[in-house]
Amino acid sequence: MSTTNVVGRLAELAQFGKYEGGINRGLATPQERQARELFVKWASAAGYQLTQDPIGNLFARRNGTTPSVAPILVGSHLDTVPTGGAYDGAYGVVAALCALEQLDREGTQTRHPIEAVAWVGEEGSRFSIGCLGSAVFAKLTSLDDALALRDEAGISLGDALVSRDGGLLDLPQRGEQRVAAYLELHVEQGPVLEAAGVSLGVVSAITGQIRYRAVVEGTSGHAGTVPMDRRSDALSAAAEIILALEAAAKEEGGAVVTVGRLVVEPGGTNVIPARVSFSIDNRSPDVRKMEAVEAAFHKTAEDASKRRGVRIVLEKLDVHQPTPMNPKLREALHRVAGAMGQRALDVPSGAGHDAMCIAKIAPAAMFFVPSIGGRSHVGQERTSDDDLELGVAALTRAIAEVDAIVDTN
Ligand code: GLV
Ligand code: MN
Ligand code: MN
Secondary structure, eight states: OOOOSHHHHHHHHTTTTEETTEEOOOTTSHHHHHHHHHHHHHHHHTTOEEEEOTTOOEEEEEOOSOTTSOOEEEEEEOOOOTTBOSSTTHHHHHHHHHHHHHHHHHTOOOSSOEEEEEESOOSOSSSSOSSHHHHHHTTSSOHHHHHHOBOTTSOBHHHHHHSTTTSOOSOOBOOOOOOSEEEEEEEOOSSHHHHHTOSOEEEEEEOEEEEEEEEEEOOOOBTTTSOGGGOOOHHHHHHHHHHHHHHHHHHHSSOEEEOOOEEEESOOTTBOOOEEEEEEEEEESSHHHHHHHHHHHHHHHHHHHHHHTOEEEEEEEEEEOOEEOOHHHHHHHHHHHHHTTOOOEEEEESSOOTHHHHTTTSOEEEEEEOOGGGOOSSTTOOOOHHHHHHHHHHHHHHHHHHHHHSOOO
């Protein structure tokens, strides 16, 4: 197998936001901007034409033989969760660029222009909503709504994007909005491929996902003097809801729910909690299960609020329906794997991806490569160098294959 510099480039990117626990590269931070700058440096050196859209998504274009047709987009994201690893998202962006360079080296011409894309804000860690850049690009979220989002410190995305350290880059504005097809290569982030001893997965569908912010307001007081039957403890009410969420997801089977962030105020050992805010991330490939869990936590919140004398506000932030990948493109990815002597496994994705937004406006498909130990969203996230290279080779062939079969408009 010919090798690209995907491994070295991922190591370079991993310097931005690195700390002892992993990588923290939230949207529109100095570290994330440095990652975007490096992508631009690599793409410019390779001679690709760079553009940026108003939310900061970056596009590096390799021309096709028919300039008037819509481009095929290939990419992923450069931001990370607060405890992220070096591969989630970054791999798909670097691999896209490496694939374009590989097409150059081979002298392969495509009919469509091919664009390597770095979507911004896929994780939704800093600004709550996931797949923000691709959602704005696909017009599923308005630019104004996105720019008005605020982080925990109250800074709006609009302000963060004009800041010197984390803001937009100095690049030509993107005009093109059409997309002929979308491909994304990603690490699996789960254990299935490794357990099956298979190096390539073809994503069948991406899970549905609902995100909420919950706020519970009770009454603060002295931890020693207020009898237990006279309390409206916000944290006890939150705990009841959180355990009910867990029970509802287990009862549904095939649904998962996570409370990953919780803030207790005022936060004193000997002070009854007055206010608790927490995140809810509720997912299932089956929309009925996802909605059943959602209904269960609304009901528990209502009951707990009455019984405990607390006020509970559940704010729905984001919804993504389960998203099947395009059947024709999936077949193409299987053909590519077969031509490389690989048996690719059909796998569902429990993680969200930019592909679920772009699938709303164009045929989309994804390849996965294995994650060692199935670990992701942790600093220990790893994929073997061989699998990283194999993924780039598969993506390169997939671009040529999709270029040949996708409708031109
Ligand atoms: C993104 O990685 C997500 O699935 O939340
Ligand atoms: Mn990702
Ligand atoms: Mn992720």
